[in-house]
Amino acid sequence: MQRRLANVNVWTVTAAIIMILLFLPHLTIVTSIFSPSNENWAHMKEYVLGSFIKTSLILIGATAILTILIGLSLAWLIAQYQFPLRRFLKWALILPLSIPPFIGAYTYHGIVNFTGVIQTTLRDRGGMDLNPAYFDIMNLPGAIFIYSIFLYPYVYTITRIFLSQQSASLIESARMLGKGPWHIFFQVVIPISRVSIIGGASLVVLEVLNDYGVVKYFGIQTFTTAIFQTWFGLGDIESSIKLAASLMGFVILILMIEKLLRGRRQYSYSTTKVRPLPLIQLKGWKAFIATGYGLFIISLGFFIPIAQLIDWMILTFGTIPMGEFLTYVKNSVTVAGITATAIIVFALIVGNFSRLVYGKIAKLLPKLTILGYSIPGAVIAVAVVTAFIALDRFLEPLYRMIGVDTTLVLSVSLMMLISAYIIRFFAIGFNSIESGYDKIGTDFRDASRLLGVGLTKTFIKVDVPMLKGAIISGFILVFIDVLKEIPLTLILRPFNFDTLSTKAFQYASDEKIMEASQASLLIVCISALAIVVFYKFLEKEPD
């Protein structure tokens, strides 16, 4: 007993340290709630906040529903059925995630606007003069479309892994009881994959809440707009951080709702074998529809925008300097790789802690680390800069001792940027790992411990292999997210440090979307490569 307690404590301490480090920078933001309101705050409340909040709610509500519809239906198809191109679609359906939403927004607008391929073709070849208003994508429904089509892979990835690896016995039982596919879908699949669905959808909601690129370009005023308007426009960063803090409050509310929705029901393994679900062969028109649906979604989320980007790349090839692109690739991959590795390690430790410790607070604490993903990157950046400068000033005597004659060391290094990434994207890795832990429960671990195997060995030999799918998907999601991340990279980078995403943003923000195509395509290529490598060679899951 004594030994066990001591062991738990070591895990607890490590996990606690990680959580505190992840949460510390947010103190700048949280404490701002208590600062007094000024006249700017009153103005925002009187004129704009109401309508901004309404727009935000519509945006996240509609996007959440759409991403769940798309993500879950695809996950279900892939996990349950065999049809032409299934093996390809299985991993390719993640690809839309590799396109940063703001690039997607610029690209789709480029396709449908007056000088875009659709309208010019209709005009020049068809001689048709259609009302250009039909082709306007820069509005609320347009933004919902953009977010949904580029973010649904969050729901798809997490749910598919769950369904194909861990639901076999329940679904097979239902099949044997003669239940039809619709019945199984609604009565079995949705309830048991609730955790994954909500986990994926909450990532989507948070991503939409913190994004500024798409809504800014489309001229849609959301809560994020209010944050930046008070900061950039009114020059009042205090009020703006205060707004961000209220956003955090709202997110905490969502998290609690999520916990409630999850309820107390647990669906962990009851047998010792993780069996994949046997696939049902679809034939005839059913197979045709399944393949067609998958191809339709991936065309919208990947092939169509990619074709447009390639077209632009050819158009602008040679007009922009390309000499440094190898360095950008190297920089992007380095920071993404380090960040993804660190987050997975941290998430495994924190996830293990939250699984083994009892009590509501202990369960909720790790969830708070998700806050980093809920507010706009620019605000996090301010919090991180503040924290790192404080750290640098604290360490200054040490720097002097080793002969470095300057105050700012860490805060002008990559360390700051990578820490900010970890704070920001921890939720992504953690959600994936957590749903993995949720599924395996504690029975196997307890058995292993009872048999006298050490804690660490149990963790490595029992837990980690069972979590493999979750680790891989978590790593890829974080890796891709860092590759395309924008506000943090811009603000927190060291001197002379460019990545593919800063390059893409640089052109897009100057309304040179065509020139942004090169960097965007490279982001997509690297992401695609990462997806292929991990799914094809490492996962090796039987289908």
Add this chain to the structure above:
Amino acid sequence: MKKVLFLILAFTLVVLSACGNETTSKNAATEDTKETKESNEVNLYTARHYDVDDELYAKFEEKTGIKVNVIKGEADELLERIKREGDATKADLFLTADAGRLFRAKDDGLLQAVSSDVLDEQVPANFQDKDQMWYGLTKRARVIVYNKEKVKPEELSTYEALTEDEWKGRVLIRGSENVYNQSLLASFIEINGEEKAKEWAAGLVANFARDPEGGDRDQAKAIAAGIGDVAIMNTYYFGQMLNSEDPEEVKVAEGLGIFFPNQNTSGTHVNVSGAGVVKTAKNKDNAIKLLEFLSAPEAQGTFAEANYEYPVNESVEATEILKSWGEFKEQDISLSVLGDNNAKSILIFNEVGWK
């Protein structure tokens, strides 16, 4: 257990050293060179993202041996970073594409006055801060473009005239979050007073052809698409469209005329890109040298050539395309007011419902 802890520790150390090392050694290197000769670096925080800027920095290094280290970001975020870094900041020079932000930097006490005969000669007084805390480098005018087929230039006169009834449902302009619009309204607050400026904003909103969306280029395209007949946009975007790689964009731009409003009254709204030396700059001399280089004829010509911006240096001739648009009268106001009135213009935008 110990193994896990050890692994974590080892990992953290590896990350730390991987990230930390690079800069420490770089810093060390800087220190070394400092001892042997004067520092040969200048650290620039810039909100301008153009490729041509990078070319100019490279040229500067070639010419002077001074290396330009750059962090590119958004103006307000960079300012906040400088502010939080305090006197330890490594930034020597802050460069941005809006006079309002330069004012804000000065107002927050982040800049210092520098005097240089070269700068005084190259940058006219009205494009310098009155306390010499920042210097303008390029000019851009915010003009009216119009559908050549539907609108005769004689019908156009001033920004104010666009609020009249005949323009109902015909005016295009981007959203109020955009700093060029904020500066435009800020200039009207200075010239016409807050009351009149608000009337203008409300009147323009009433004449909008559609809710604001997209960037400046998109307003031009909306004219071509027949959604509206006139648009307010910056000159250099128009220049970029005329020279676009996409023939469709060129077609759009060729169907548009450019009009410099308020020629008989207060003048066309002009904003600048400019830069100021950071208060605690460690490489002040180099920063001034870079400013001098960027306002010298060669760099000024490059700005005009590559980016269709107007040079501030009067000894530099405008390029063909800029010349073809003609000479024009500029607003005669101190550019600092653009920053001073920025917050007021946001409040007005919100009150009149300019999205």
